[in-house]
Amino acid sequence: MQCVNLHKGARRTFDVTELHGAEPEGGGPNPFPTPGAEYRHRLARGEFALPACGDCERVHYPPRVLCPYCGATALSWRQLSGLGTVYSASVLVPREGESYCVALIDLDEGPRLMSNVVGVSPSGVEIGDRVRVVIAEAGDEMVPMFRQERR
Numbered sequence: 001m002q003c004v005n006l007h008k009g010a011r012r013t014f015d016v017t018e019l020h021g022a023e024p025e026g027g028g029p030n031p032f033p034t035p036g037a038e039y040r041h042r043l044a045r046g047e048f049a050l051p052a053c054g055d056c057e058r059v060h061y062p063p064r065v066l067c068p069y070c071g072a073t074a075l076s077w078r079q080l081s082g083l084g085t086v087y088s089a090s091v092l093v094p095r096e097g098e099s100y101c102v103a104l105i106d107l108d109e110g111p112r113l114m115s116n117v118v119g120v121s122p123s124g125v126e127i128g129d130r131v132r133v134v135i136a137e138a139g140d141e142m143v144p145m146f147r148q149e150r151r
């Protein structure tokens with residue numbers, strides 16, 4: 001099946017069977033159907049990593065088969081520091097159960113992702129707080145959440 005790379009003005013086409021995102025470690029065919037599946041697999045084994053572009057070197061989230069900044073397909077998985085800064089924080093108050101903090105986190109490597117800040121009162125999270133990732137169970141999968149670094 002052919003698809004068009006819209007990032008480069010539809011001048012390049014790819015056979016999607018060749019597009020599996022970042023290269024797997026150790027070579028060989030990539031067993032993951034999507035970059036998101038590989039991202040979740042890595043989280044499940046305690047690894048916080050995202051694809052980095054081989055051309056412009058930027059790290060992106062969510063994981064894609066193409067670099068969203070330059071359209072390159074040469075991606076590799078980069079281990080992240082797990083450190084970030086709170087860009088915004090909201091306290092959600094459910095009808096039942098305890099309040100929790102939903103925050104946008106700017107990772108030190110660049111990407112911004114939505115997550116939870118845990119281990120602190122939800123109203124105790126402030127813009128600019130430095131946070132560190134913790135991989136936590138949510139339903140039947142592992143997700144990145146964040147804890148405040150000591151001030």
Ligand SMILES: [Zn+2]
Pocket residue numbers: 053054055056057058067068069070071072
């Ligand atoms: Zn790029």
